[in-house]
Amino acid sequence: MNIHRMIDVTSISIGSKFFPKYFRDGIDTPSFSEHLRQVVVMMPDIYETGDYEVVSDTLSGKIGSGFRVAQWLGAEYPSIIYHHGANEIPFDYGFRHIFPHEKVKIPANLFLIRAPFHKSRKEFSEGLATLSNFVMMMAVSVALIEQVVEHIKKESDQKVLVAGSSLGGFITNLHHIYFHSADVYTPLIAGTAIDDAFLNSVYSKSVSEKAKSQPEKFGKIMNFKHDFATVSHQNVFPLLARHDAIIRYDVQKKSYGACPVETFEKGHATGALSYKVLRNHMLKHLQP
Numbered sequence: 001m002n003i004h005r006m007i008d009v010t011s012i013s014i015g016s017k018f019f020p021k022y023f024r025d026g027i028d029t030p031s032f033s034e035h036l037r038q039v040v041v042m043m044p045d046i047y048e049t050g051d052y053e054v055v056s057d058t059l060s061g062k063i064g065s066g067f068r069v070a071q072w073l074g075a076e077y078p079s080i081i082y083h084h085g086a087n088e089i090p091f092d093y094g095f096r097h098i099f100p101h102e103k104v105k106i107p108a109n110l111f112l113i114r115a116p117f118h119k120s121r122k123e124f125s126e127g128l129a130t131l132s133n134f135v136m137m138m139a140v141s142v143a144l145i146e147q148v149v150e151h152i153k154k155e156s157d158q159k160v161l162v163a164g165s166s167l168g169g170f171i172t173n174l175h176h177i178y179f180h181s182a183d184v185y186t187p188l189i190a191g192t193a194i195d196d197a198f199l200n201s202v203y204s205k206s207v208s209e210k211a212k213s214q215p216e217k218f219g220k221i222m223n224f225k226h227d228f229a230t231v232s233h234q235n236v237f238p239l240l241a242r243h244d245a246i247i248r249y250d251v252q253k254k255s256y257g258a259c260p261v262e263t264f265e266k267g268h269a270t271g272a273l274s275y276k277v278l279r280n281h282m283l284k285h286l287q288p
């Protein structure tokens with residue numbers, strides 16, 4: 001077995017034995033679009049760099065999330081809005097390594113989104129006991145990204161790029177499908193067939209048997225490849241890892257349809273740790 005794939009399989013196989021299963025309390029849920037329609041983001045005023053807490057009204061009640069203005073160079077610079085991966089605790093772990101802006105000059109304004117249920121592993125585990133909460137979580141992140149895009153557009157006429165890794169990449173694609181208000185999208189190690197990662201990859205070991213026993217119902221909620229095909233994707237630049245055992249390359253590349261996909265020779269874990277590759281992919285597509 002390829003070493004990159006082996007790392008993915010081993011880490012997920014071990015981790016799945018110690019953490020509660022996804023969706024153990026059921027997969028009944030309104031659709032993503034229904035959740036998104038009901039999200040009302042109570043956006044705070046943005047005055048300076050730092051972390052901002054956000055409360056949103058949702059079908060599940062009031063839910064907390066947040067964002068960080070990590071770097072603001074000025075209105076004459078383009079902006080990057082980045083979303084972290086699932087169960088990434090602390091939520092800024094990857095972001096700080098991809099964009100070490102205090103050590104490396106990053107010629108862009110930098111924003112980081114924090115999804116609901118990502119303040120602690122306990123909060124994540126309890127929150128993701130149902131598929132409805134997972135879908136709601138994605139909807140809140142997509143709606144919050146849109147609010148940040150709108151804020152930036154009021155301040156600057158430069159490009160806005162939306163990006164994310166793994167879960168963040170799926171959310172990047174969802175924002176593209178439902179809002180398409182950013183200038184550039186770079187989904188990283190993600191696709192549009194979210195259901196495949198949960199049901200058919202090694203990651204399925206982390207999913208409850210109850211959820212896996214209803215693949216058609218699950219897929220109806222968590223597969224967005226047909227929605228992606230209905231919108232223009234000329235400004236979408238996906239990056240997939242060829243040896244990924246979670247975001248399976250052949251499946252997710254196909255899920256992008258005619259959209260060109262760039263590839264690097266890594267797995268899911270080793271790809272997520274390829275900070276310079278991920279950063280350069282985003283910056284390359286942010287250029288005029």
